[in-house]
Amino acid sequence: xxxxxxxxxxxxxxxxxxxxxxxxxxxxxxxxxxxxxxxxxxxxxxxxxxxxxxxxxxxxxxxxxxxxxxxxxxxxxxxxxxxxxxxxxxxxxxxxxxxxxxxxxxxxxxxxxxxxxxxxxxxxxxxxxxxxxxxxxxxxxxxxxxxxxxxxxxxxxxxxxxxxxxxxxxxxxxxxxxxxxxxxxxxxxxxxxxxxxxxxxxxxxxxxxxxxxxxxxxxxxxxxxxxxxxxxxxxxxxxxxxxxxxxxxxxxxxxxxxxxxxxxxxxxxxxxxxxxxxxxxxxxxxxxxxxxxxxxxxxxxxxxxxxxxxxxxxxxxxxxxxxxxxxxxxxxxxxxxxxxxxxxxxxxxxxxxxxxxxxxxxxxxxxxxxxxxxxxxxxxxxxxxxxxxxxxxxxxxxxxxxxxxxxxxxxxxxxxxxxxxxxxxxxxxxxx
Numbered sequence: 001x002x003x004x005x006x007x008x009x010x011x012x013x014x015x016x017x018x019x020x021x022x023x024x025x026x027x028x029x030x031x032x033x034x035x036x037x038x039x040x041x042x043x044x045x046x047x048x049x050x051x052x053x054x055x056x057x058x059x060x061x062x063x064x065x066x067x068x069x070x071x072x073x074x075x076x077x078x079x080x081x082x083x084x085x086x087x088x089x090x091x092x093x094x095x096x097x098x099x100x101x102x103x104x105x106x107x108x109x110x111x112x113x114x115x116x117x118x119x120x121x122x123x124x125x126x127x128x129x130x131x132x133x134x135x136x137x138x139x140x141x142x143x144x145x146x147x148x149x150x151x152x153x154x155x156x157x158x159x160x161x162x163x164x165x166x167x168x169x170x171x172x173x174x175x176x177x178x179x180x181x182x183x184x185x186x187x188x189x190x191x192x193x194x195x196x197x198x199x200x201x202x203x204x205x206x207x208x209x210x211x212x213x214x215x216x217x218x219x220x221x222x223x224x225x226x227x228x229x230x231x232x233x234x235x236x237x238x239x240x241x242x243x244x245x246x247x248x249x250x251x252x253x254x255x256x257x258x259x260x261x262x263x264x265x266x267x268x269x270x271x272x273x274x275x276x277x278x279x280x281x282x283x284x285x286x287x288x289x290x291x292x293x294x295x296x297x298x299x300x301x302x303x304x305x306x307x308x309x310x311x312x313x314x315x316x317x318x319x320x321x322x323x324x325x326x327x328x329x330x331x332x333x334x335x336x337x338x339x340x341x342x343x344x345x346x347x348x349x350x351x352x353x354x355x356x357x358x359x360x361x362x363x364x365x366x367x368x369x370x371x372x373x374x375x376x377x378x379x380x381x382x383x384x385x386x387x388x389x390x391x392x393x394x395x396x397x398x399x400x401x402x403x404x405x406x407x408x409x410x411x412x413x414x415x416x417x418x419x420x421x422x423x424x425x426x427x428x429x430x431x432x
Contacts, residue, residue, distance in 0.1 A: 005019070005020040005022075005028075006018055006019050006020055007020055007030050009035075009039065011039050011041060014039075016035070016038055016039050018030050018031060018032055018034075018035065019031040024060075025060060025062075026060060026062070029052050036413075042413040042415070044415050048238075048412075052233075053233060053238065053241070053410075054233070054241065054401065054404070055404070055406070056232075056233070056397065056400060057071070057094065057400070058070070058071065058091060058230060058232075058393070058396050058397060058400060059071075059230045059231065059232045059393070060072075060232070061231070061232050061309055061310075063307075063309040063310045063312075064312060065312065066310050066312035066313045066314065066315050067315060068231070068315045068316065070087065070090060070091060070229070070230060071090050071091065071094055071095070073090070073096075074315070075226070075227060075315055075316060075319075076315055076316075076318070076319055078090075078226055079223045079226045079227055079316075079319040080319065082096075082226065083194070083195075083222060083226075084195050084196065084222045084225040084226050084229070084389075085102070085105065085106050085109060085194075085195050086102055087225075087226050087229055087392075088105075088109075088167055088229070088392045089101065089102060089105050091229060091230055091392050091393060091396040092163065092392065092395065092396050092399070108164050108168075109164060109167055109168045109195070110168070110191045111168075111191075112164055112165050112168035112169060113168045113169065113171070113172055113189035113191060113198065114169075114172065114188065114189060115146075115169050115172050115173060115176070116146040116147070118146065119139065119142075119146065119173075119176075120186065122139065122142060123135070123139070123176060123177075123180050126138070126180065128180065128181065128183065129181070130181070131380055132174070132177040132178060132181060132380055132381055132383075132384045133258065133261075133262045133380075133383050133384055133387070135177040135180065135181075136170070136173055136174055136177050136258060136384055136387060137255055137258045137259050137262070138255075139173050139176075139177070140166075140170070140173070140251060140254055140255040140258055141251060141252055141255035142251075143165070143166070143169070143251040144249045144251040144252060147162070147165060147251070149161075150162040150165060150250075151249035151250070151251070153244075153247060153249065153250065153402055159250065159399060159402065162249075162250040162251065163250070163395045163399065166250070166251070166254055166391055166395060167391060167392055167395065170387070170388050170391050171189075171195065171198065171199040171202065171388055172189055172202060174199070174381075174384045174385065174387070174388050175187065175199060175202035175203045176202075177384060178203050178377075178381055178384075179202075179203070181380075184206060185206075185207060186202075187201065187202045187203075187205050187207075188202075189202060193213065194218065194222070195222070195225070196218045196219075196221040196222040196225060197213040197218040199221070199388070200213050200217065200218060200221065200375075201213055203377070204376065214330070216326055216327065216330055217327065217330075217375055219323070220323040220324075220326065220327050220371050220375075221371075221375065223319060223320070223323050224320070224323075224368050224371065224372070224385070224389060225388070225389040226389075227316040227319060227320065227364055227368075227389075228364075228368075228386055228389035228390055229389055229390065229392050229393050230390070230392070230393025230396065230397070231309075231390075231393070234266070235260050235261075235263070235265075235266050236257040236258075236260040236261040236266060236267070236390065236394065237257065237390075237393065237394060237397050239256050239257050239259075239260040240253050240254060240256060240257040240394045240397060240398055241397055241398065241401050241410070242256075242410040243256040243257075244398045244401055244402065245401065245407060245408065245409045245410040246409055246410075247409075250395070250398060253394070253398055254391060254394050254395065254398075257387075257390070257394045258387045261383060261386060261387050261390065262383060267383040267386045267387065267390075268382075268383055269303065269304065269363075269365035270304070270364075270365040270366070270368045270369035270372070270382045270383075270386070271369065271379045271380070271382040271383060272303040272304070272365075273303040273304030273365050273366045273369045274338060274369040274370070274373055274379055274382070275303075275379065276302065276303040276304070277338040277339075277341045277342050277345070277369075277370075278337075278338050280341050280345070281337060281341070282337060282340075282341065283340055283341055283344045286341065286344055286345055286348060289302075290348060290352070294354055302345075302349070302360065303365075303366075304362060304363055304365045304366030304367075304369065305349060305355065305360045305361065305362055305363065305366065306358070306359065306360040306361070306363065307363045310363070312359055312361075313359075313361045314361065314362075314363040314364050316363075316364035317361065317362055317363050317364050317366070317367060320364050320366075320367030320368055320371070321346075321362070321367050323367070323371055324342075324367045324370045324371050324374075327371050327374050327375070328343070328370070328374060331374050331375075338370075338373065339370055339373065339374060342366070342370050346362050346366070349361070349362060350362075368382075369382060372385060
């Protein structure tokens with residue numbers, strides 16, 4: 001707090017002083033923790049869009065400037081020069097690792113990529129046509145039954161082991177969900193491969209054939225992981241923190257985050273963007289859909305354009321666009337109509353004054369969906385891959401919350417608008 005600054009709130013003629021706190025960067029915050037005790041009133045903020053629920057040192061977003069920082073580092077620099085596991089270390093521990101620290105961290109993650117063998121039987125309880133998100137939500141929640149030696153949140157060592165286990169095992173679990181859905185046998189991890197390459201191999205290798213991971217595809221997927229690793233107090237992260245505030249074990253908390261991410265307004269955006277491209281179908285139909293997007297009386301809107309937080313260009317999108325161009329040049333988009341539509345739609349939107357004036361630029365979901373489709377993932381795998389990417393962010397936020405001495409169990413208030421006191425009437429005396 002800088003000096004003795006405060007805001008004054010007047011309620012029924014009585015004034016209340018509320019401290020103003022200044023973060024490292026970003027807007028000042030009015031501290032209302034004592035408001036109910038002193039003024040006997042709450043604030044009303046549906047969606048909590050004007051409410052800070054915690055202090056955090058992990059991620060900073062400036063939506064107007066189009067800026068995203070992980071521990072102070074611009075995400076563009078990390079995506080260009082770093083690796084996903086190095087970013088994991090940064091998010092978890094607050095600093096970039098030395099070469100020795102990174103080697104040790106990679107080794108610890110690599111040694112935990114296998115899942116308990118009994119999990120193979122657990123998968124059989126799901127229908128073959130179950131959505132992969134349903135499967136990984138259930139399996140993540142079940143990890144507390146398989147790894148109960150790392151569920152004591154009061155033990156720092158157990159918290160650390162649980163964190164490493166989740167980062168290491170979720171690629172294996174997501175790949176198993178993918179294999180289970182298409183009837184293929186599970187592929188075990190191969191620890192000499194890097195994080196992204198190992199995941200690709202577990203998804204696409206089949207026993208009768210060799211599978212060689214393309215370096216450019218592996219790099220593109222690693223960038224997707226980095227760019228989705230954390231995004232401040234979004235819905236799923238807030239869900240993880242709220243679940244964790246009750247003292248729930250870490251596996252249950254991350255399972256709650258995965259379930260929240262499943263919502264189409266959150267983690268399903270890249271899937272929705274690709275489905276839109278397929279609906280457009282061919283390049284010659286783009287003007288028709290552009291016209292519909294501009295029509296205020298038409299419910300159609302371009303998916304993957306604009307962002308709730310970023311009022312300028314999504315800083316993650318420029319990196320994703322570079323990766324998308326590289327992948328499409330290597331794989332070719334001639335036989336993928338949706339990708340041809342995407343390139344032309346992107347060109348039109350970036351040049352059209354209607355979209356430019358409204359800052360409706362392609363966002364990270366638009367490009368990540370294109371890349372994942374080009375790699376060969378079906379749309380139902382897009383959100384599980386998002387969950388895989390975001391797990392380290394959820395864990396970092398959970399660990400930060402557990403260590404915060406100011407942490408209290410989450411208990412949002414409400415503005416009750418239902419019936420006031422009523423007298424119970426016996427059923428025989430009720431009319432009708």
